[in-house]
Structure formats: structure tokens, C-alpha cells
Amino acid sequence: MQSxxxxxxxxxxxxxxxxxxxxxxxxxxxxxxxxxxxxSYKITAKFENTGSLARGASVKLSGVRxxxxxxxxxxxxxxxxxxxxEIDGSRNNIPGDSNLKILTSGLLGEQYIGLEPGGDPEPLKxxxxxxxxxxxxxxxxxxxxxxxxxxxxxxxxxKKSEEPAEPKADRKIDGPGTAPAK
Amino acid sequence: MSFLTPAAEGLRGxxxxxxxxxxxxxxxxxxLLRPRLIVQQIYSVGNLSLIIIIISGSFIGMVLALQGYxxxxxxxxxxxxxxLVALSxxxxxxxxxxGLLFAGRAGTALAAEIGLMKATDQLAGMEMMAVDPIKxxxxxxxxxxxxxxxxxxxxxxxxxxxxxxGHAIGVELLGVDDGSYWSQINQAMHGGDICxxxxxASVFGLAISWIAVYQGYHAAPTSEGVSRATTSTVVVSSLxxxxxxxVLTAFMFR
Amino acid sequence: MNTVIxxxxxxxxxxxxAFGPRVIYDGIDIDIMRGKVTAILGPSGTGKTTLLRLxxxxxxxxxxxxxxxxxxVHQQSRSELFELRKRMGLLFQSGALLTDxxxxxxxxxPLREHTRFPESxxxxxxxxxxxxxxxxxxxxxxPGQISGGMGRRVALARAIALEPDMxxxxxxxxxxxxxSMGVLIRLIQGLNQSLGxxxxxxxxxxxxxxxxADYVYVVSGGKVLDHGSPDQIxxxxxxxxxxxxxxxxxxxxxxxxxxxxTYEQDLMAGRA
Numbered sequence: 001m002q003s004x005x006x007x008x009x010x011x012x013x014x015x016x017x018x019x020x021x022x023x024x025x026x027x028x029x030x031x032x033x034x035x036x037x038x039x040s041y042k043i044t045a046k047f048e049n050t051g052s053l054a055r056g057a058s059v060k061l062s063g064v065r066x067x068x069x070x071x072x073x074x075x076x077x078x079x080x081x082x083x084x085x086e087i088d089g090s091r092n093n094i095p096g097d098s099n100l101k102i103l104t105s106g107l108l109g110e111q112y113i114g115l116e117p118g119g120d121p122e123p124l125k126x127x128x129x130x131x132x133x134x135x136x137x138x139x140x141x142x143x144x145x146x147x148x149x150x151x152x153x154x155x156x157x158x159k160k161s162e163e164p165a166e167p168k169a170d171r172k173i174d175g176p177g178t179a180p181a182k
Numbered sequence: 183m184s185f186l187t188p189a190a191e192g193l194r195g196x197x198x199x200x201x202x203x204x205x206x207x208x209x210x211x212x213x214l215l216r217p218r219l220i221v222q223q224i225y226s227v228g229n230l231s232l233i234i235i236i237i238s239g240s241f242i243g244m245v246l247a248l249q250g251y252x253x254x255x256x257x258x259x260x261x262x263x264x265x266l267v268a269l270s271x272x273x274x275x276x277x278x279x280x281g282l283l284f285a286g287r288a289g290t291a292l293a294a295e296i297g298l299m300k301a302t303d304q305l306a307g308m309e310m311m312a313v314d315p316i317k318x319x320x321x322x323x324x325x326x327x328x329x330x331x332x333x334x335x336x337x338x339x340x341x342x343x344x345x346x347x348g349h350a351i352g353v354e355l356l357g358v359d360d361g362s363y364w365s366q367i368n369q370a371m372h373g374g375d376i377c378x379x380x381x382x383a384s385v386f387g388l389a390i391s392w393i394a395v396y397q398g399y400h401a402a403p404t405s406e407g408v409s410r411a412t413t414s415t416v417v418v419s420s421l422x423x424x425x426x427x428x429v430l431t432a433f434m435f436r
Numbered sequence: 437m438n439t440v441i442x443x444x445x446x447x448x449x450x451x452x453x454a455f456g457p458r459v460i461y462d463g464i465d466i467d468i469m470r471g472k473v474t475a476i477l478g479p480s481g482t483g484k485t486t487l488l489r490l491x492x493x494x495x496x497x498x499x500x501x502x503x504x505x506x507x508x509v510h511q512q513s514r515s516e517l518f519e520l521r522k523r524m525g526l527l528f529q530s531g532a533l534l535t536d537x538x539x540x541x542x543x544x545x546p547l548r549e550h551t552r553f554p555e556s557x558x559x560x561x562x563x564x565x566x567x568x569x570x571x572x573x574x575x576x577x578x579p580g581q582i583s584g585g586m587g588r589r590v591a592l593a594r595a596i597a598l599e600p601d602m603x604x605x606x607x608x609x610x611x612x613x614x615x616s617m618g619v620l621i622r623l624i625q626g627l628n629q630s631l632g633x634x635x636x637x638x639x640x641x642x643x644x645x646x647x648x649a650d651y652v653y654v655v656s657g658g659k660v661l662d663h664g665s666p667d668q669i670x671x672x673x674x675x676x677x678x679x680x681x682x683x684x685x686x687x688x689x690x691x692x693x694x695x696x697x698t699y700e701q702d703l704m705a706g707r708a
Contacts, residue, residue, distance in 0.1 A: 010221050013229045017333025020340035025376045027344065028268055028367050056369050065361055105261060110369050307532030310492050311546045312521035
């Protein structure tokens, strides 16, 4: 009988199905690590507010993803958020005095961490902590800021609300200053 | 008295179907000792459904990507296209559409085959040869359906999200960034979503296989009986899939 | 009523069976003797097939008992019943061959299900059985590729594969051309003599079965009308039996199916 080819075909079907399960769990669910796993190092940074930053969010340098957020915790003494990031091992020359900002991609997009390189010749290593950080923008605070400055003086309101818009320069979307106006 | 009859008949049918399921479950350990028969049935319900599943999965992914892009691009959120496709497919369309196709493709074939075996005395003949037709004929087909459905749903979802569906349209055609297509999906979804998808797939697989073998085994042994069995297999399992989908979604929603 | 026969294989006693309101058997006694060919004759629709299914334990009688080799068929557990069935073969009118298996695999089916014989032994046994029914050459064909008469012979080969004590033939001669009918008759006789099989033939085909039967029961209307050797049956005093044997259209068994109204009433009703 042609049982051999039958078994072969069924084997093909079953392995295709199992492969699909794996593809789905690894690509769709965030179980994979950054690019080539194995060579990566971890850095930490403290933020006043992480907004809706989630585990698995990207860490981007000039818009290119270089790592991921691995863990978000709380510093027991300062009550600041401690974010642990895993950076691709091939990016081993990032200056130690770089600063981090929590940014939003697009109006409805996800939050990610943007890294702006500094000038320190000493690069980041496993376990380094980045000192310069800027928190996520919280819409309610912005509206509050906007309203208080608006009632005081109009020109200063515009200036104040434009300030936090700067980090968004890489996007064509207008700064958050206009978002509350919507 | 007479207006009670349809309700009583319905109850009786449900009772018979439940007892039938118990009988099948009791024979499963014995049927597992004959993996060969199961492999054969996986071929006929799984491999033979593969083409329709792959093609439908690809098209549904492509349509979702086109429709989703038009809406999302208005909000400047085109990079979320992957999330839209993946969420719709993994949570709903994957299991439901695969289930409906599986009922139409494999369920009817099962019901018709078993019904014809009954109509041509093959099942009675087996019984007279001291071979239990439930163990020899029904259980392997039932098990094969249970195994094939989660695999088919995964293949469907993979095609719709990745290989040829949403990814092909979103990334290759509409120019959404490949990295953000996947990273957005990664952030919006987690392993639990895949688990939920597989749970839905298994429950649907159980329902379809159960309905199909029940309809076939209890078909009237005539050509009309067999045709009625195949029709009710599609109708009943489609309704069962949609109803079960609601119940399961409500549970998973928490 | 029945003559006492020693060495009875199947003993049916005051059997009653009904499909809903339709009574098929209303208290019949039948004895089937070991190693003999017993024919059960009766007009169509008298539930002759039902009798075979009752003996095989597929259906349960409403009253009465059926004993196979001293064991009450209907008081067995499912597994005991299956053990019992291995000792009887039933040849369905349709053949009931498994259409997705070849002729060879069909005959091998009971062997593979019930024995752990090595493949070479199964092969030998199957070829022997197929040779016995003259269809060794058709081993690789599928049931759809052979004629109905050949199918019935394959079914016969399958029924004897486990070497049962008894074979029940359900209408073996229906729809056969004279040649394959002759082949079947010779086969049944041959098996009976060479293997010492007990045979039960259920049929409405009078002449052919009287040639090979050792003992005949005539059943109609849920009762045994007459029984005895073929010669005794031929000279039966019962008008019904004579009508049946001679194939007269009208007699105690009416040509017309029972109707509540007369022919004239029906015709007039259409006009009103």
C-alpha cells in the first residue's frame, strides 16, 4: 500500500501546523528577544513617569530599533520607575551620557523609548545606568499646564506647551500641544 | 400534547447525541492503540482541507489589511495595521472562519461517508464481524478532527497575518514598515492570545467532529437520509461554532 | 410443535419482535441443526433479515429467547456478545464490503482485527479463502470494480476467514444471473460439506434452496407455517405454503396490500 507516502503527507501537515503555532507564538506574542538573541546587554534608567510604556516596547536610536524594554519596576527608595532595557549586542559603542525619552509614535501609536546619543567616549555596558531621562507626557498634566498658562498670558502658554513637543520632531504629527485642542 | 413534540424531539436528539459522545469517549483509549487509522483520517480531514484553508487565510488577511489601512491612515496610525490584522485573526476570524470552512469541507465528508457506510450495511457488517464500528470507524475520525482543527487554525492565522495575507499587502504593497508591523503586534498581543486561539480551535474541532459523526451515524439509511445528514452537519455546526464563539469570547474577555 | 432434534446449534423459543406497532414475529420456535443447511422461506417483508439480526444479537427481541450453542445471545455483555459473533458469520444481501479497502484487505479485515497473525500468515489465509470462492485474481480490485455476484463471493470469503461455526446467508440468490447462482449454490454446499459449517439460508427463492437445504422452515405473518425436510414441504397441506411454493398470485396471501377502502370507493372519492 501507499502508506509511506500517506504518512509522509500527514507528517508534512502536522509539522506545518506546529510550525504555524510556533511562528504565531514567537512573532505575534513577544517571546522573542531582540534580533539575534544571545549577544545583548542590559541597561537601566529611572523615570518620573513611564506613562503607558509596556514590557516589550522598542528602544530606538534615530528611529532604528536597537533594543527592547525587558522589565519595569519601582525603586523602593525614590519611588521612581526603574526600566530595564535589553540592547542589541552589536550596538556596543553608545555613549554613556546618552539620554532617554519616552515618546509616542503617531497619534494613536504605541509608546517607545528614544535614545539620543551624548558625547562621552565611554560606551554603555551591561549594567550601566542612564542618568538623563525624560518622562512620558501625561495628557492630563499637559492640559492642566496649558490651561494655567493660558489664563495667565497667551504668548507664554504657547511657549510652554511647545517645549515638550520637541522630542516629537522626528514625526510629522504635530506636537502634543495641539492634541488637547482637538 | 402535540405542540410539545418538537421540543421533546429536540431534547431527545440532544440526549442521544450526548450519550453518543460518551460512547465515543469511552472507545478513545482503545482507538489510540491504532495510530495508523488515525493518521489515515488526519490525511482526509486535515491534508485535504489544507488548500482551502491556506487560500482563504491569505485572502482574508489581505482584505483586512486593505480595509484597515484605509481607516488607520486617516489617524496617522498605519503602523498599527499589524495589530488590527493580528487581533482580528487570532481572536476571532482565525478560529471561526476555519471552523466554518472545516465544517463545510471535512464535516460534510465525514457525515456523508459514515452515512453511506451505514446505508450500505458496512457498519452492521462490521458489528457482525465482532468489530465495534464506533471504535474502528467513528473514534479515529473523531480524534482526527480534534487534532486537525487547531493545526488548521494556526496555519490559517499564520497565512492571514504573516506569509501571504496582511503582511504581503501592508508591508510589500502599502509600505508599512516591516519592523513596526511586527513590533506593534508584539506589544498588543501575548502568548495568552495564542492559547485562547488554540482553545477556541479545539472546542470548535470537538463540536464539528461530534456533530458530523453523530449526523452520519444516525442518518436514515437512504440517499435522502445521507443528504439530510450532510446538510444538517453544516447547519448545526455553523450555528454551534458561532454560539460557542460567543460563549468562549465572553469567558476569555474576563 | 417442533420435532426434537439433538445437536441443535441455534434454538429460538417463542420469539416475539415488533417494530413499533408492526409485529414481525409473534412467537416462533426454530431449531438450527449443527452441520446442516437450514432454509428459512417466506414472502418478502416477513422480516427474514430481522431474524438473522436477532440471532446475531444486533437487535433485542421483545420476548422469547435465542440460544447459540446453549448461550442466550441477549443476556451477554457487549464483549461476550462479540466473542459469540466471532463464531457466526452473516452474509449481507448487499455484501457489505468495506468500499475503501481492496478485496484482499476486506478478507483480511477480520483477521487483522481479531488475530495477531504475522503478515505472511494473513496473506496465505486470505489467498486460501479467495481461492475457495474463485476470486484470487481479483485480490487487488476495489469492491466498486467487481460485480454484485463477485462481491457476494468476496463477502463469503470474508465470512469464513475466521472459520466460524455457522454462516447465515441473507437472500444469497437475489439478483444473481443463473451462472453465479450456480456458483453460489455449489459454494454453500461445498463449504457445508468440507468445513462442516452450519448454514442458515434466508430466502424467498423456493426452487434453488429446496435443492440444497436439509431442513426448511416456512415463515409468514409472524408465524412458522410449516417445517420439515424439502420433500415434506413440497407436499405440505397448508394452502399458504402451497401458494408460496407454486408462486400463485392470489390465495391465502392476497395480491393486494390491505386497504381500508374498496377500489370503487377510492375512485369515486377522486370525483367528488
